[in-house]
Amino acid sequence: MADAAFTQGAETADRGRLWVVLYLATTGLVLLLMMLAGLWMRLAQSGWLDTDPALFYQLMTVHGTGMVGIAALGGAAVLWHFLSAHIRLHAWVMGANFWLFLIGVVAILAADFPGRFGGAWTFLYPLPASSQGVWPVWAAALHLGGLLVIGVGFLIWCLELARGIIATYGGLGRGLGWHVLFGGSTKDVPPPTVVAATMVAIVTILALIAGATVLVMSLINLAFPSVELNPLLAKNLIYFFGHTFINATIYMGVIAVYELLPRITGRPWKTTKVFLAGWTLSTTMVLIIFPHHLLMDFAMPVWAMAIGQVFSYVNSFPVLVVTGLGALAILHRSGIRWDLVSTLLLISVFGWMAGVIPAVVDATVAVNSVMHNTLWVPGHFHFYLLLGLLPMIFAFMIHLVRVEDVTPRGGDLAAILYLLFGLTFVTMFLVGGWASVPRRWAEHLPEWQIWDQIAVITAAGVITLTTVFVAMFLARTPAMLAKG
Amino acid sequence: MSIQTVSALLSLVAILLLAAVFLRVRSLAHEGREYAPVQGNAYRIRNIGFWILVLVGLPITIWLFRETPYTAQAAAPQVINATGYQWYWDLDRDEVAAGTPVEFHVTSADVNHGFGIYDADGTLVAQTQAMPGYVNRLTHVFDAPGTYQILCLEYCGLVHHNMIAEILVTEGSTDG
Ligand code: HEM
Ligand SMILES: [Cu+2]
Ligand SMILES: [Cu+2]
Numbered sequence: 001m002a003d004a005a006f007t008q009g010a011e012t013a014d015r016g017r018l019w020v021v022l023y024l025a026t027t028g029l030v031l032l033l034m035m036l037a038g039l040w041m042r043l044a045q046s047g048w049l050d051t052d053p054a055l056f057y058q059l060m061t062v063h064g065t066g067m068v069g070i071a072a073l074g075g076a077a078v079l080w081h082f083l084s085a086h087i088r089l090h091a092w093v094m095g096a097n098f099w100l101f102l103i104g105v106v107a108i109l110a111a112d113f114p115g116r117f118g119g120a121w122t123f124l125y126p127l128p129a130s131s132q133g134v135w136p137v138w139a140a141a142l143h144l145g146g147l148l149v150i151g152v153g154f155l156i157w158c159l160e161l162a163r164g165i166i167a168t169y170g171g172l173g174r175g176l177g178w179h180v181l182f183g184g185s186t187k188d189v190p191p192p193t194v195v196a197a198t199m200v201a202i203v204t205i206l207a208l209i210a211g212a213t214v215l216v217m218s219l220i221n222l223a224f225p226s227v228e229l230n231p232l233l234a235k236n237l238i239y240f241f242g243h244t245f246i247n248a249t250i251y252m253g254v255i256a257v258y259e260l261l262p263r264i265t266g267r268p269w270k271t272t273k274v275f276l277a278g279w280t281l282s283t284t285m286v287l288i289i290f291p292h293h294l295l296m297d298f299a300m301p302v303w304a305m306a307i308g309q310v311f312s313y314v315n316s317f318p319v320l321v322v323t324g325l326g327a328l329a330i331l332h333r334s335g336i337r338w339d340l341v342s343t344l345l346l347i348s349v350f351g352w353m354a355g356v357i358p359a360v361v362d363a364t365v366a367v368n369s370v371m372h373n374t375l376w377v378p379g380h381f382h383f384y385l386l387l388g389l390l391p392m393i394f395a396f397m398i399h400l401v402r403v404e405d406v407t408p409r410g411g412d413l414a415a416i417l418y419l420l421f422g423l424t425f426v427t428m429f430l431v432g433g434w435a436s437v438p439r440r441w442a443e444h445l446p447e448w449q450i451w452d453q454i455a456v457i458t459a460a461g462v463i464t465l466t467t468v469f470v471a472m473f474l475a476r477t478p479a480m481l482a483k484g
Numbered sequence: 485m486s487i488q489t490v491s492a493l494l495s496l497v498a499i500l501l502l503a504a505v506f507l508r509v510r511s512l513a514h515e516g517r518e519y520a521p522v523q524g525n526a527y528r529i530r531n532i533g534f535w536i537l538v539l540v541g542l543p544i545t546i547w548l549f550r551e552t553p554y555t556a557q558a559a560a561p562q563v564i565n566a567t568g569y570q571w572y573w574d575l576d577r578d579e580v581a582a583g584t585p586v587e588f589h590v591t592s593a594d595v596n597h598g599f600g601i602y603d604a605d606g607t608l609v610a611q612t613q614a615m616p617g618y619v620n621r622l623t624h625v626f627d628a629p630g631t632y633q634i635l636c637l638e639y640c641g642l643v644h645h646n647m648i649a650e651i652l653v654t655e656g657s658t659d660g
Contacts, residue, residue: 118641130594297615314542328506328526336514346510350506370609430495440639
């Protein structure tokens, strides 16, 4: 087994620190706003708040787009902070991405509220161009243009990661540790952070190219309606982009687990061959399993469907086996005292592993036939994003404002409450899926509304605790920055 | 038991087992032990878990793929041509017999829609996407007579939640 050159406990040399803080502050604030939009949708579905369906679908579009955006922004902060301890990165790229992100957000907000665009974050062709007069063409174009600007920002950002990794390690293959995995080398073993960052760079670049392609094609179609796309091709490109991009966010976030658990427990997270094999497997699998979003498109070739089902299952191994068990082993009988950061990290690993389970079940064609596009699907992704990705980001926020001192401090009640509210909230989506409730419905039948109402109450709890975490971060940020 | 119930129970059991492992680690973390033996144990568990996933899970998922809706074909089906519009379904026939296969030819005249068949109890029993430019063939045998509903299962704009049609399934066989 190869040993990584591991700088344990050392403060990360973080050149883009101010940007990292700005990313996190933006993530926290937008997150809270988007959660309120989510609460509004749940209130509408529960029958407690009469809402115009047009507004519901605008909120749904903003919530979906905004959440995917801040998942990436928050994940990017985690990745950048820890990667810059291993690799020299150009901080201006963080700035460029940030400004492009803000420009995109303004465009999208203008398109979705005054413009009434409600084509969902998946902008499935040809819906943006065909709303039956609900929103004007300019709103659709502005929304898609905003997405494109944000995509370009993240593309530049990922290219910078790739550049840095190639410059330091000599290639992306070496960043994934292939010289160790296949060549048996014990030199230049990439630490877990570099392996994860390499994977993120590779898959996100490919995702963004596909996303930009279909966005440009859709924009051309908006301008010249006679230039039509193949709807099945557009769907493939969109789901390849969407699936890969949102999945990559948790591969960014998990770096917080790899970096912080060793500091908290004093036990190293080593780069082993199994670890490298897991990440190489993830890199390929995450790129080819997107057809599990198209299992109900019978026009797809059957082999693609077989890949969608079987490899979605296989793709759960690296998560469950490598990262999950690795984290549990580091924590088991480690002699630590639980505090907010360590408990959030524990929750995040649980949320990720558990959130994968409903997805693997639903990737089975026989199940997908009766679960696809029901609330089961938001059940799965809220599970791993709300209880997997977000606790990683919260843990990182709190770690930063504690000036990266990992000595246990205070209690972890807020994290436990967040877990309990969050679990009940996502369970209500899953129960909705079990009860055949379609997803993306502005109005629900009375027999479904009991689940929606429980979700409203628990969402309020989730939002309260999120406010606590974000406030802890924002309140202590000035002091942390003053310390240098 | 419906597929939904089986799926939900399976997921529940798996998540509870996982939660039990996490709770155990959480409650024992304060005992400080040396890492090497703990890690050795974890590697052993990891290897066992890996082989269980491969040897048990992989054959199951491959076996589950043997019957898919993609290749299903019936000899003399009752045919319903269904087209999705913003925001209604156009069915060329809305009465079929239980017990004999029905073949739905599903397409869309505008955006993507989802053709979801719900039984009288409101349980989703089958679906396919309704896509412009493509005709998806979905074969389904209605077990019991009753009033079935078609709900839209792909977001299609303002009235997505109100795109509902009905199919009357009668006892015994009628003409194909
Ligand atoms: C208090 C927290 C939250 C609430 C109340 C909430 C609520 C909702 C609701 C009601 C929907 C629509 C469900 C439907 O299809 O009927 C939704 C969709 C969605 N949510 Fe959330 N959510 C929350 C947190 C999050 C988080 C943290 C993320 C990601 C980081 C997220 C990402 C999404 C996405 C991507 C969609 C899909 C939108 C679409 O279908 O087009 N949500 N959420
Ligand atoms: Cu529809
Ligand atoms: Cu619809």
